[in-house]
Amino acid sequence: MTETMRCVEIEGKGGPPDVLKIATRPRPAAGEGEVLIRVAACGVNRPDVLQRQGGYPPPAGASDIPGLEVAGIVAARGANAGAWNVGDPVCALVTGGGYAEYVAAPAPQCLPVPKGLSPIEAAGIPETFFTVWTNVFERGRLQRDETLLVHGGSSGIGTTAIQMASRLGARVFATAGSADKCAACERLGAAKAINYRETDFVAAVKELTGGTGVDVILDMVGADYIERNIRSLAVEGRLVQIGFQKGAKAEVNFMPLMLKRLTYTGSTLRIQSAASKGRIAEALRRNVWPLIEAGEIRPVVHATFPLDRAADAHRLMESNAHIGKIILTT
Ligand SMILES: NC(=O)c1ccc[n+]([C@@H]2O[C@H](COP(=O)([O-])OP(=O)(O)OC[C@H]3O[C@@H](n4cnc5c(N)ncnc54)[C@H](OP(=O)(O)O)[C@@H]3O)[C@@H](O)[C@H]2O)c1
Known part of the structure; x- marks a missing residue:
């Protein structure tokens, strides 16, 4: 693992190309109860656009890097990180930090990538x-x-x-x-x-x-x-x-x-505790994961952009021309 990672930062307030900038930052570490995910893909959500516009600041303690959902591989475990092992394919809800090559996620907010789904499709699942x-x-x-x-x-x-x-x-x-x-x-x-x-x-x-x-x-x-x-x-x-x-x-x-x-x-999801989100994850795993794995529910992916084109992804979302999800790949 490298000590640094590429990510997207929000510099100030404004239009997508003016404020969404590729940056290099130290790679996060998995804390107590967390796993570190090597991000393959990350979902773009309307709240990211609101955050970029200055109307939806990250809650206290959350990363200032945008991005509320990712899919990838567990790269490291913190203490008490539940049943996840290094190498597991997961998708996860995060309170920020998704537009990056690595993100630390609370273990209860991770779910296995449903069988048959690509990392791009899986990245479009958690937030919605x-x-x-x-x-x-x-x-x-x-x-x-x-x-x-x-x-x-x-x-x-x-x-x-x-x-x-x-x-x-x-x-x-x-x-x-x-x-x-x-x-x-x-x-x-x-x-x-x-x-x-x-x-x-x-x-x-x-x-x-x-x-x-x-x-x-x-x-x-x-x-x-x-x-x-x-x-x-x-x-x-x-x-x-x-x-x-x-x-x-x-x-x-x-x-x-x-x-x-x-x-x-x-309700809003982002400000809820990891325990509350973990309870929702359990319910999804029980009630919805079987329907995804049976092919009855499939995330709708409208478009995919590489991380360095996050501004194009935001522009597309603001045009309202999309149907379903817009995804960034690292
Ligand atoms: N509370 C929470 O926890 C939570 C979590 C995630 C998202 N959200 C909210 O859920 C909404 C959808 O998020 P998303 O990421 O799925 O966004 P999205 O894919 O960008 O979809 C937003 C859609 O809303 C429609 N819309 C926009 N303005 C409208 C208007 N004035 N009247 C009627 N429809 C309008 C647009 O479709 P048309 O072309 O049909 O107008 C647009 O495609 C956002 O408001 C977001 O903030 C809330």
Whole structure:
């Protein structure tokens, strides 16, 4: 192992090519309860773009290098690093530091690379699978035979939510911003995708559910969607907020919250403890890994860039032209 590594640093705030710079830094070491991963590939997520723009600083103690998920090989073990051995192929959720040749990851946040998947595909799993599991199935309590509406259906999060929920027996509707994106959502398992630029999703949901509304909504849009989501929920429905791409402020008529006995909740993954993320990892391994290994769920990889083209990866994400995941390779 080399003592230094290549990584991507964020220098200041601004557009991708101005601030995403290749740098050389000391290689991290595996601390207590951690493994050191030789990174083969790393997923790009919208929170990385927000971090680059200065709106999502890394939590205390986290690396300032961007990157929340990786796949690679265990290169070293710290003390008490669980069952992982040097040489194991793993994918891992990290609180930062993924855009690099090496990253240290808490052992509970690592999962085996599912059989049959490339490191590029595996790198696109952790951030969206952890987020969707904990928000849709734990906070949203989605059950088999219930209905789920996923906004941003063609996003990394959306393509995961559609596949996971439909394979686990729910009826899934999605919104997306073009005909191509809607077709992709339906190929992934959505019963119907609504082009929100042409059709009011509230009216569409009403029609699709015979007037009853959906049981769970996964929303990353916010602003005026909040009231429209509340109107689109069935009695005892659950609205789960994971992002506010249009804004976190709105004037909302909350009366239906009482009348329909709704639950409005949300969460962010990054600030949660390693123990909490480890618990989500266990649930994924039990409930979702068999579906990936059976070929029923597959991460959707839209594009791959080498690490030194991280700026192009961010530019693509900001264009919203992608469907699924954008991945960096080291
Ligand atoms: N809370 C958490 O723990 C957590 C974790 C990870 C990600 N997130 C959030 O989840 C969201 C998706 O992340 P990602 O990495 O999957 O991002 P992504 O692949 O870049 O997808 C974002 C998608 O949102 C859609 N969108 C953007 N602005 C919109 C608007 N005003 N109205 C409707 N749709 C809009 C775009 O598709 P269209 O072309 O269809 O508009 C875009 O493809 C982000 O908001 C991110 O911050 C939250």
